[in-house]
Amino acid sequence: MRQLPGGGLADLLRAGVPAGTVNLAVGTPAFPDTPKELVDAACAALRSGVHQYQDPAGVPALRERIAAGLPGSPDPATELTVTVGGSEGLCVALLAAVDPGDEVIVLEPFYENFLSAVALAGGRLRPVPLREPDWSPDLTELTAAFGPRTRAIILNSPSNPTGQLLDRLHLEWLADQCRKWDVTVISDEVYAGYVYDGQHCSVADVPGLAERSIVVGSFSKSHAVSGWRLGYLRARPEWTDLLRQIHVATTAGAPAPLQHAAAAVDLFRAERWDPSAAMRERRDSTVEMLREAGFRCAVPAGGCYVMAAIDGLTDEPSHSFVRTLAAETGVLVAPATPFFADPRRGERHVRVAFNRPADTLDTARQRLRAQARRCPGLSHSSQEGEPA
Incomplete structure (x- = not known):
C-alpha cells in the first residue's frame, strides 16, 4: 500500500x-469570530432548499464576489474555480501541472500539506532552505534548484509557518527563472489578507508569472470558516479548463448552501471585512x-x-x-x-x-x-x- x-x-x-x-x-x-452575516446567510440558504449539486466550477455569484475582491479583475466565468478548501485547490493544481517524476521546488520550511500533495501527484520534492533570521531565500541556492526536470514551484506568501513575505523584486526575479525553465508557479495566497509589514504582491500581478501561475485561495482563516471548506483557484482560461476537469473528478463541487451564503454577503473586500x-x-x-x-x-x-x-x-x-x-x-x-x-x-x-x-x-x-x-x-x- x-x-x-x-x-x-x-x-x-x-x-x-x-x-x-x-x-x-x-x-x-x-x-x-466567524461573521454573523455568513452564519445567518448559511441558515437561510439551507432553509430555502439549497441542498443539491450546483455548477461544479462554483456558484456564479460567489465567483463574482471573489473576483471583485482580487487585484487585476480576473474573469469569474473563465479564470476562477471554487474548490473544497485550499487543500483541494493545491492538490488539483499539482495534478494539473506535474507528471510523475517531475521536480517541484518548495521553500523550506513549508506548509506540511505541500509534502503530501506533491507526493500524491507523483512529483519529486526539491526543497530550498530559507535563511534565518528573516527566513529569506538565498537566490544562488534557489537558482541552482531550477533545471530541466523542474515543472513547478510552490510559493506561499505570507508563509505558513514563518510569516515570510515575498516582495515584488523576489517575484520578478522568479519570473525570469520560470520563463527560462518553463516552470508553472503554484502560489498559496491563503494568508494574503493578513499582512502587517510591507505589502502583499500576488503572482497574478507580476508579468512573466501571471500567465504561468495558479493561485490558491481560501476563506478558512480569513473568515474563520475552516469547516466550511471553501477555497478557490485562479488561473488563465486554458489552465482553468484543465483545473475544472480535475476538480470535477475529485470532488464534483464545494458545499452548495455554503457557497450561496458566501455569495450573499459582501465580505471579500477590505473595506467590508478587515x-x-x-x-x-x-x-x-x-x-x-x-x-x-x-x-x-x-x-x-x-x-x-x-x-x-x-x-x-x-x-x-x-x-x-x-x-x-x-x-x-x-x-x-x-x-x-x-x-x-x-x-x-x-x-x-x-x-x-x-x-x-x-x-x-x-x-x-x-x-x-x-x-x-x-x-x-x-x-x-x-x-x-x-x-x-
Missing part, C-alpha cells in the same frame, strides 16, 4: 490535548511573549504564526520539547519537524499560532511567566532589538 508523507502535527494532536490546555499549535481560527489590525496586535503580543520566555524569533510580516527557536531553552528536539512544555505550563505549541522534508532540520524550532482571542494569549503569557520563575530554562532572557 502506498504511504504518503506528513501527519507529524496530526499525530501529536491525535494523542489528545488535556482539558485546560492553551492550544497554540494548530491554525484553526479562534479569532476572528481584521488585520487586530491580528497585528496579536502578532506583536505573541512575539513579545515568546521573547520574554526565552524563545528566539523574528517578527513575521504576515500570516498567523510565529516560527521560534528553542536553542536557549532546551537540548530536547522540538517534538519532545512541546510535550514537556505542555506538561509543565499547559501551553501547547507545534514542533517544527513537519515543516521540513528532513524532520531533523526542524528539531530546534516550534511554530506558534496567534489567531486567538486576546485573553487566550494573555493566559499563555501568564503560564509561561510562572514557569520561567520556577524553571531557569524558561528565563526572561533578553533578545537583540526591541520586542515587536
Whole structure:
C-alpha cells in the first residue's frame, strides 16, 4: 500500500490535548469570530432548499464576489474555480501541472500539506532552505534548484509557518527563472489578507508569472470558516479548463448552501471585512511573549504564526520539547519537524499560532511567566532589538 508523507502535527494532536490546555499549535481560527452575516446567510440558504449539486466550477455569484475582491479583475466565468478548501485547490493544481517524476521546488520550511500533495501527484520534492533570521531565500541556492526536470514551484506568501513575505523584486526575479525553465508557479495566497509589514504582491500581478501561475485561495482563516471548506483557484482560461476537469473528478463541487451564503454577503473586500489590525496586535503580543520566555524569533510580516527557536531553552528536539512544555505550563505549541522534508532540520524550532482571542494569549503569557520563575530554562532572557 502506498504511504504518503506528513501527519507529524496530526499525530501529536491525535494523542489528545488535556482539558485546560492553551492550544497554540494548530491554525484553526479562534479569532476572528466567524461573521454573523455568513452564519445567518448559511441558515437561510439551507432553509430555502439549497441542498443539491450546483455548477461544479462554483456558484456564479460567489465567483463574482471573489473576483471583485482580487487585484487585476480576473474573469469569474473563465479564470476562477471554487474548490473544497485550499487543500483541494493545491492538490488539483499539482495534478494539473506535474507528471510523475517531475521536480517541484518548495521553500523550506513549508506548509506540511505541500509534502503530501506533491507526493500524491507523483512529483519529486526539491526543497530550498530559507535563511534565518528573516527566513529569506538565498537566490544562488534557489537558482541552482531550477533545471530541466523542474515543472513547478510552490510559493506561499505570507508563509505558513514563518510569516515570510515575498516582495515584488523576489517575484520578478522568479519570473525570469520560470520563463527560462518553463516552470508553472503554484502560489498559496491563503494568508494574503493578513499582512502587517510591507505589502502583499500576488503572482497574478507580476508579468512573466501571471500567465504561468495558479493561485490558491481560501476563506478558512480569513473568515474563520475552516469547516466550511471553501477555497478557490485562479488561473488563465486554458489552465482553468484543465483545473475544472480535475476538480470535477475529485470532488464534483464545494458545499452548495455554503457557497450561496458566501455569495450573499459582501465580505471579500477590505473595506467590508478587515481584521488585520487586530491580528497585528496579536502578532506583536505573541512575539513579545515568546521573547520574554526565552524563545528566539523574528517578527513575521504576515500570516498567523510565529516560527521560534528553542536553542536557549532546551537540548530536547522540538517534538519532545512541546510535550514537556505542555506538561509543565499547559501551553501547547507545534514542533517544527513537519515543516521540513528532513524532520531533523526542524528539531530546534516550534511554530506558534496567534489567531486567538486576546485573553487566550494573555493566559499563555501568564503560564509561561510562572514557569520561567520556577524553571531557569524558561528565563526572561533578553533578545537583540526591541520586542515587536
